[in-house]
Amino acid sequence: xxxxxxxxxxxxxxxxxxxxxxxxxxxxxxxxxxxxxxxxxxxxxxxxxxxxxxxxxxxxxxxxxxxxxxxxxxxxxxxxxxxxxxxxxxxxxxxxxxxxxxxx
Numbered sequence: 001x002x003x004x005x006x007x008x009x010x011x012x013x014x015x016x017x018x019x020x021x022x023x024x025x026x027x028x029x030x031x032x033x034x035x036x037x038x039x040x041x042x043x044x045x046x047x048x049x050x051x052x053x054x055x056x057x058x059x060x061x062x063x064x065x066x067x068x069x070x071x072x073x074x075x076x077x078x079x080x081x082x083x084x085x086x087x088x089x090x091x092x093x094x095x096x097x098x099x100x101x102x103x104x
Contacts, residue, residue, distance in 0.1 A: 013040045013052060039063060 005020040010033040021029045039059040040052075049055055 012037050013044070013055070015052070036063075 004022045006023065007018050008021045008026060008029060010017050010019055010029060012033050013036075017033075019029060036059060039062060040055050043049055043055050043058050043062075049058055
């Protein structure tokens with residue numbers, strides 16, 4: 001545990017954990033624990049998976065999958081925006097070139 005980290009008590013699926021966390025990340029830690037608890041409860045409530053360990057693994061896999069989907073979407077969006085910017089730059093360059101030709 002670093003000097004800036006303090007032990008924080010969080011609750012995940014009715015269990016208490018002591019986690020080292022810097023003060024400036026405290027709210028994010030609580031929000032993360034709350035999100036994980038929600039995901040684990042969703043899985044538990046289906047009744048298809050038994051055991052906290054298995055529920056935790058399934059929740060982690062689902063959250064990792066969602067994260068990867070968002071990254072892919074973000075990457076696709078960035079590629080699309082880059083293509084649009086390049087097309088606009090080409091139009092601007094073309095317009096400026098025509099403008100320069102008219103001045104001669």
